[in-house]
Amino acid sequence: MKNINSYRKFKRNDKEVNPDGEYILYWMQINRRLQYNYALEYAVALANKYDKPLLIYESVMVNYPWASDRFHAFLLEGMKEHLHELKDTDVNHYCYAEQEAGTVEQSFYDLAENAVAVVADEYPVYIIRENNEIMADEIDVLYISVDSNGIIPLGITDKDPYSAYLFRKVMQKHFLEAYTHPPKKDPIDDLENHKKTKLPDGFEEKYPRADKILEDIPGFISELDIDHEIGITEKKGTRQYALGKLGDFIAHGLSRYDEERNDPDADAASGLSPWLHFGLISEYEIVKAVLDHQPKGWDLDDITPNNGKNSGFFNGDPNVESFLDEVITWREVGFHFAHHRPDYDQFESLPDWVLKTLSKHQDDEREWVYELEEFAQSKTHDEIWNAAQTQLRQTGIMQNYLRMLWGKKIIEWTKDYRTALDYMIELNNRYALDGRDPNSYSGIFWCFGRFDRAWQERPIYGKLRYMTSDSTRKKLKLDRYLDKYGSQKSLL
Ligand SMILES: Cc1cc2nc3c(=O)[nH]c(=O)nc-3n(C[C@H](O)[C@H](O)[C@H](O)COP(=O)(O)OP(=O)(O)OC[C@H]3O[C@@H](n4cnc5c(N)ncnc54)[C@H](O)[C@@H]3O)c2cc1C
Structure with a gap:
């Protein structure tokens, strides 16, 4: 029987390893940690198999979608932590923070030229999904992505689960086996070859190490061509x-x-x-x-x-x-x-019953209609909604229950459903520190009925589950929350 962790590995191209290469390259793209990381563990195993050193490459692009001070600072703080952690060790770790768009991509191709093989993080959404699909084809050595995202390996399911109940059944079947084959706490401890990696000629001049930059993260960020309106929060990305x-x-x-x-x-x-x-x-x-x-x-x-x-x-x-x-x-x-589902972020990916009911209600009259920036600046008529949006804009997070109400009301207060979906994706991913995640799309599309069932039919919502601010106010304790993020402060 196959070991459960073999369902975490995805061969991304049909190239071979290059035994004459200098190192195994681990491209740490999203699971930015040195502990409990199956991808890093697999990279170490490959390095041992070919008796090569390991090179951990961590980079930050400048032009990723929704790039802003908020996300950049969070990412760079994590990088800085690794730099300090590995400073006095013989682990080969290279950090690069791009100033000119396109150089991360080029630097990766340059590093891949000297590699025995490439190991990368498997991730099903956002630019990481695209990187794994496109960049693997452009290099001449084996490219494997490894899923270190959750407990149940992505390769275990053979199609998209349409409900949490269905997925929970799969989870219950495999949980014990997966949980008892955990990732190693410190996979780097197993590395056998500790030689210093030989980087491609001129690499360090072309792509200077980020070490200096990381000593003054706000200063570095202020010079970049990214969105400076979305400010750094007090939460540290470490x-x-x-x-x-x-x-x-x-x-x-x-x-x-x-x-x-x-x-x-x-x-x-x-x-x-x-x-x-x-x-x-x-x-x-x-x-x-x-x-x-x-x-x-x-x-x-x-x-x-x-x-x-x-x-x-x-x-x-x-x-x-x-x-x-x-x-x-x-x-x-x-x-x-x-x-x-490569169409995970598309309106058409919604279940048939949703598409049907929304098509029936698309022309229903809307009492309130807001534009994107009115939503963004908490300028609706609804105190609770405005407070939730203010929390998101100012702090980079929003409480879960209010997130559901927030999404449901955008559906109700936007001129049509597709625009509502675009606005939700934009606002979530522009402001939320946890945005651009598979759960961003789970949450947003849940508001549109994904993973849910049909409810009583109503105007605008059709058979989608309905939520109101009035019942939220009755159901939840909100006094301190409204005091902190409530309307007067939100409009300052
Ligand atoms: C419109 C909308 C947008 C959302 N956008 C995001 C997003 O961008 N990123 C994101 O991670 N989550 C998102 N969610 C899901 C959920 O709201 C957050 O995961 C949760 O609020 C995070 O807070 P927490 O870490 O305190 O969660 P806890 O309650 O402490 O739960 C622990 C972890 O479980 C997971 N989790 C909890 N609730 C959910 C849920 N309902 N769906 C999926 N995973 C969950 C998260 O990883 C969370 O960190 C969204 C939900 C909605 C309705």
């Missing part, structure tokens, strides 16, 4: 910060998660999505840390497949069960969906 957040969540949020995660005032959710997005922390280590907090006496034998139901699988603390359903099932269903 692994240390993520581990601190995980610790805080386990100490203060986990025991209240099931009951209070939806209340903006309660602060009971983990807040980990930006660090998960940039791969600074692995889903595996979050799941492990949380399972370690099951009640005394609980062990893995207590897990029982439960036909896709969202409780009665982990069989311990209901808070743990509820959190793991979000971080495993709800997080990964979007990864698996996008993995099988």
Whole structure:
């Protein structure tokens, strides 16, 4: 039987390894961590197999979609952390921060010329998906992408799951095997060849190391041709910060998660999505840390497949069960969906029942219609919606329940559905630190009925699930939230 982790590897071209190459090149594109990283682990195994050193290449482009101070700072802080961590070691690590568009791509091709083989991060959306599809064809050596995104390997599903229930069934079948074949904590420790890598001639002059730049991240960013309106937040894009957040969540949020995660005032959710997005922390280590907090006496034998139901699988603390359903099932269903669906971000990818009902209601009269920048600047008539958008614009995050309301109302208050979809993608990915992720598309398309079922028919929404600010106000504790992000402040 195949080892479960073999379903994480994707051969991206039909080239061979070049045994005369200088190094195994690991291109760290999205899972930007040195720990619990299957791709790095695989790169180390290849380096050992061919008795070559390993080169870890970390780069930041300047012209990625929605490039701004916010994302750039977050990315560069993570890079700087690696630089410090590896400073006094013999690990070959090269950081490059582009100033001129196109040079990252060129630098990758230059490095690939001297490589034995290339290992990259598998990722089903955004420019990383395109890089893995297009750039692999342009090089002369083997290019393998490795999935280190979640617990259930992307290669396990054979088609796109259309509901969380369906994916949960798959998850329940494979969880134990996947969880008991974890990524190594420190894969670099296994590296055998510690020689200094020989870079292509002139490489360092052409693509200067980012070491100096990283000493003054805001100064460097201010000179770049990126969106300076989207400001840096106080959240640091480092692994240390993520581990601190995980610790805080386990100490203060986990025991209240099931009951209070939806209340903006309660602060009971983990807040980990930006660090998960940039791969600074692995889903595996979050799941492990949380399972370690099951009640005394609980062990893995207590897990029982439960036909896709969202409780009665982990069989311990209901808070743990509820959190793991979000971080495993709800997080990964979007990864698996996008993995099988290149059209994951297209309106036409919506289920047939949605396309049918929306086509029937496309000409329904809208009482309120806003343009993109009115939404962006929190200028709607609705206090709760404006507060949620202000939180997103100012801090780079938005609380989960309000995110659903936020999306549903954009559908209701935009001139047509396709424009609403474009606005949601734009606003989410422009402001959210966790944006441009498979879960961005899960969440946005969930508002349009993906992974959901038909509900009672209404104007504009058709059979889509409906949400209102009034019921949100009754259901949730929002006083402190509105005080912080409410209308007066939002319009300043
Ligand atoms: C319109 C809309 C847009 C969204 N955009 C994004 C986005 O850009 N990036 C993003 O990561 N998530 C997005 N989500 C999903 C969800 O809102 C966030 O993952 C969650 O709010 C993150 O907060 P947290 O880390 O405190 O979550 P927690 O409740 O602490 O959960 C832990 C982790 O589980 C995963 N998770 C939790 N809830 C969901 C969910 N409903 N769907 C998928 N995964 C989930 C996330 O990885 C999260 O970090 C969106 C949802 C909606 C409705």
